[in-house]
Amino acid sequence: MSLPDIQEVCVVGAGNMGHQIGLCCALAGYTVKCTDVDRQTLSQAEKFADSYLEGRVSKGKMDANTAKSARDRISFTPEIEIAASSADIVIEAIIENLALKKQLFAALDKICPEHCILATNSSYIVSSKIAPATGRPDKVCNLHFFNPALVMRLVEVVQGPHTSEETVERVFAFAGKLNKTPIILKKEIYGFVVNRILTAILNEALYLHDIGVADCHDIDTAVVNALGHPMGPFKLLDLVGVDLQYHVCMERYKDTGDKLDMPSPLLVEKFVKKEWGRKSGVGFYRYDE
Numbered sequence: 001m002s003l004p005d006i007q008e009v010c011v012v013g014a015g016n017m018g019h020q021i022g023l024c025c026a027l028a029g030y031t032v033k034c035t036d037v038d039r040q041t042l043s044q045a046e047k048f049a050d051s052y053l054e055g056r057v058s059k060g061k062m063d064a065n066t067a068k069s070a071r072d073r074i075s076f077t078p079e080i081e082i083a084a085s086s087a088d089i090v091i092e093a094i095i096e097n098l099a100l101k102k103q104l105f106a107a108l109d110k111i112c113p114e115h116c117i118l119a120t121n122s123s124y125i126v127s128s129k130i131a132p133a134t135g136r137p138d139k140v141c142n143l144h145f146f147n148p149a150l151v152m153r154l155v156e157v158v159q160g161p162h163t164s165e166e167t168v169e170r171v172f173a174f175a176g177k178l179n180k181t182p183i184i185l186k187k188e189i190y191g192f193v194v195n196r197i198l199t200a201i202l203n204e205a206l207y208l209h210d211i212g213v214a215d216c217h218d219i220d221t222a223v224v225n226a227l228g229h230p231m232g233p234f235k236l237l238d239l240v241g242v243d244l245q246y247h248v249c250m251e252r253y254k255d256t257g258d259k260l261d262m263p264s265p266l267l268v269e270k271f272v273k274k275e276w277g278r279k280s281g282v283g284f285y286r287y288d289e
């Protein structure tokens with residue numbers, strides 16, 4: 001039996017990534033219900049939707065009708081049952097904690113319709129670690145967006161050994177309808193494609209800083225002006241979140257036991273000081289205004 005078309009999307013976790021993923025889906029014509037256990041995060045996500053869409057209209061990048069219809073299609077609720085009970089696909093974008101994700105997927109498995117696909121936007125937790133918490137492992141996969149999700153075109157669709165071909169095809173087609181450029185990873189690998197390459201760059205930048213070769217600003221200047229990257233590694237760390245990169249390194253280290261995978265001293269220092277980048281007002285740069 002083939003599955004019904006995806007019409008309704010539920011985004012769980014309206015923080016750093018989820019608030020923009022939800023809007024991407026609403027702008028592509030889907031009905032979207034966003035939910036978060038933290039009411040402040042949810043209300044910030046709703047305010048962002050208003051201000052982003054207004055901003056696009058006043059900048060002349062979107063007509064008022066398109067903005068209004070997208071806004072009408074997206075709603076925000078703290079009740080996961082309301083958000084997920086009629087979803088055709090759930091995109092989970094909560095914090096990177098495996099135990100919490102497993103708990104959430106087990107709950108979603110009970111709440112969502114039988115045909116609903118359960119996708120995780122995790123940056124490094126492969127879905128085979130989460131899928132056994134559900135009774136539908138064939139409909140579980142990674143669907144990984146990049147920050148800022150409204151701007152970055154790439155989406156990684158990662159097929160685990162449990163994920164059916166049909167799920168991968170449907171998620172790939174869905175990502176295309178979001179006006180994204182999806183790629184399929186045919187097997188799970190830590191960090192997927194992009195974060196493996198990115199981590200190599202970030203680690204090298206942190207190493208050059210740690211051994212006193214150059215400061216953050218000059219390393220960023222080098223990468224932007226010589227390699228043509230839109231922003232340097234330290235600005236990018238501030239954008240994606242120092243905390244996220246710290247956890248990426250720690251998880252990798254736990255897996256491999258290789259000291260080279262441990263977070264660099266500067267990353268640890270920033271993490272401990274809670275200087276996590278844009279979201280905390282200071283990271284490698286200041287964001288006071």
Ligand code: CAA
Nearest residue numbers: 059061123145146147148150151152195198230231236240
């Ligand atoms: N949210 C939504 N839209 C944003 C935005 C944000 N946070 N920041 C910028 N934009 C939009 C702007 O509105 C603008 O749109 P228009 O041109 O259509 O008006 C456009 O992006 C360009 O913005 P700016 O002119 O203000 O700034 P910029 O040209 O310097 O671009 C940037 C900003 C898009 C962030 C760019 O610097 C960039 O592409 N940086 C690299 C980002 C990147 O590498 N992301 C991947 C991170 S890795 C990751 O995400 C892994 C993970 O697992 C989390």
